[in-house]
Amino acid sequence: MGLREWALGGVLLSPFLIYVLMALAITAAVRLVVQATPLGRWIWHEALFDAALFVCVLSLVVHLLGPL
Known part of the structure; x- marks a missing residue:
């Protein structure tokens, strides 16, 4: 999963x-x-x-699932 925004009802979600x-x-x-x-x-x-x-768990999640 990359860090591209999603359009949901005209609202961009990160x-x-x-x-x-x-x-x-x-x-x-x-x-x-x-x-x-x-x-x-x-x-x-x-x-x-x-x-x-x-903060530690969030950094681990972003590291594992973020773009390479």
Whole structure:
């Protein structure tokens, strides 16, 4: 999947939106796993951890699915 815009009802949508939604779903799944295990107690600031995890997952998704 390249980074070409999609026209949806006259509105141009970036495929980056799909990447963000995928990263959000993966981040939520990883976060649930972390909370279910004892690893969750080692998190000092949950909001910072969530933001950093989202950025890391988003960069991985873009790297794997982005244009070569």
